[in-house]
Amino acid sequence: MKSGRSPEETMAEAFLQISEPGASPTKRACQTRAIGIDLGTTNSLVAIVDGGRPVCLRDAGGAAIVPSVVHYAADGSIVVGTEAHDRLAPEFPRDTIASVKRFMGRGPSDAEATRKLTPYQFAPPAGDGNVVRFAVASGRPVTPMEVSAEILKVLKARAESELGSPLDGAVITVPAYFDDGQRQATRDAGRLAGLEVLRLLNEPTAAAIAYGLDKQAEGTFAVFDLGGGTFDVSILKLEDGVFEVKATGGDSALGGDDFDRAIAGALLAQWNLEEAAAHDARLIRRVLDGARAVKERLTSESEVSIDFALPDGKRTAKLTRTEMELLVEPVLMRCAAPVRRALKDAGIEPAALSGVILVGGATRMPLVRQFVEKMFHRPPLADIDPDEVVALGAAVQADVLAGGAGQGDMLLLDVVPLSLGLETMGGVVEKIIHRNTTVPCGATQTFTTFADKQTGFDLHVVQGERELADQGRSLARFTLKGIPPMPAGMARLEVTFMVDADGILRVSAREETTGQEAKIEVKPSYGLTDEEVERMLLDSFAHAEEDVKVRLLTEQQVEADRIAAAARAAMADTPELLTAEDQTAIEAALGALAAARAGTDHLAIRAAVEALDAASKEFAGRRMNVAFERGLRGKDVATVEKKADETAPKRDLATRAGSHAGHSH
């Protein structure tokens, strides 16, 4: 699935594009410019359909994966991906957000934000909002949606450089078990990144599409998707190009991260560092990263010894695979009940399945494969890449939605993962749409008043399987007012729930006797209002200006350093060509440049660079003459000219690529 082009070619093309801003080149034979994005807890990918087949887009080094890690530096710059993960996260754990997906659609009081082993610092909620916000070095606290948007922007840029712009839109995948609030948050992140989100697609469904189309598979399959932070299990029927989800189950707060945490917890206990870990972000980040390395190496090895560079010195972890498995097994066992329930809801016995598809990095662990084999009475299918399959399926769906004819009659029938209901008297939930109902769907339920002369209804929308409202997830509260006073039980309130193909809910209520109506798009209790999304978009434009300033400054600083170093080297190289006047003037210009270099005004640096140029002009001229004479003695003019041609654009390219790579904008 390699794109078949060398990194050099990619760089050269990138340079050509930069130098011709008016053009919008299409380098691929794609019918649509629609993209599929797997926005993962640990890694993210983007894929397109090219020549009828889905392919993941790769960076210059051939990597499809972008680590879902975002660093916010004190100077306002934002770094996404490998550099943020490898270099910045260990050094600046508070300012480098990893696994942000676990915070999507969550509030500050949620388990995820209050758990012990977290390297982050949370800012108090802003205004009446109830959204988690990370305090980071760049100043303004950021929400999980904004962090996710930075990852999406990088993927969007990668797609635009392949397909040209504007894009036709994107399909972004979400765990099937994401609730309404988590879905809204993902949509908001897409909007913040400037993407037209064509559809939110459930990850196991995306995997089944990619697998089913690639292998021409028919039958009923289970998808077991254990990612970095979420677990899904879906049962799908594949027949005549129809992908029909029969049932889905899962846990949106269970994944490979939890294995790391279990291992990290045991190591901290062993080293008597539990106390220290309570408030040392760097220690937590390094132990979590080390625990992940232990887990990954024990996938192929049976015993490891790994050194941890902790703030107070080196520690060594020695573990066998069996010991590690004992630590993570209790976490893995939490997958059992959702698997049994999904099979039961789908009305299918494990023996009747045609196969089990594995998705997500955590399914590489031998223990997980054994567990799957035990639950489904068969070994899982091992002929797919568990990292790429979700993005590939998303690309296929994006292409279909954008009108590409590649997949003919393909049709997707997905379901609501969690029941949706209303709180009634006594805090009991009346379910209006049951889990595993095919979307889009709607349902209407009639309620009545319980008190005489009641003039309003308070509606509390709840998601989840529990019977009592306070055990489920609160999605929204709203009030229908203006009902004329009537005896209890006389008013008739008709409440309609409608779930669209993204799995997002809209609720409307109508009092039948008066026709009084209230309509709301359910804005989740832990989500953003439209105004907040607007404001963030405006903010990001304001920041875009700052970002440009930062980039210009960095470029000028690099140029200043280069020129200053060259001048010093030249003076040391040919002191015999230097007059006393030259020396004084150049030293003065170098001093002025150093002063400007320390400031933040890129124009001042540029002026100082020009001043240095002017001061050293005569000296440089003399050097040039000497070099030219020397050169002519050995080589002909054509070679000299060619050499000059080669060096000029390369230097320019390197600077641009450098500032580009470190930046998400």
Add this chain to the structure above:
Amino acid sequence: MICWSCEKEGGKGPLCVSCKAILPPDTGDDRFAVLGLPRKFEVDVAAAESAYKDLSRQLHPDRFAKADPRARKAALARTVELNDAWRTIKDPVKRAEYLLELAGFGLQGEDRKPGADMAPTKKVAAPPAFLVEILELREELGEAQQAGDAVKVAFMAAEMRGRAAQAMKTIGAALESGRFEEGARGLIALRYYQRFLDEVAAHEERALSGGDHG
């Protein structure tokens, strides 16, 4: 219906007869008609399923993701209607309940939660003797579960599945010949049987989940 796109008469189907634009649903259709089926209990489920999938291919919002907002709205409404219809038709219990609802029969069971309400015209309730019998069976089940008597639980569950299957047959026959009240009584009995079986399944799951953690 006048077509929103070509402004001519579009006909009764989902697609305009003159310009093929997708039209909003006709509120007069019942769930049988949505799938092109006659309004009766006996249904060829396999044929109904292929009708459902063919219609889905034509009407699903995925087919209109980039279309005119009016077409998108119509596709969403059509597909909601289609999914609701198929959900009702494929399940014999839901199909029976729906036929009774169309015939103006409401079911009065313990099913309804306080605050929730249906608006039936003719209410049918379960006979007291039947309720007493079910109550006693539930107690017996609870005791067997408490005592960990898996054999007895399995035996009781098998017996109850037999009763449920029998009830379904009775309901089907009654509805086919228009004996709605008999069908309604059968359906109430079936609900209690189902509830019994749900309890058996829930207990098994609780036992398994406990085992997972321990």
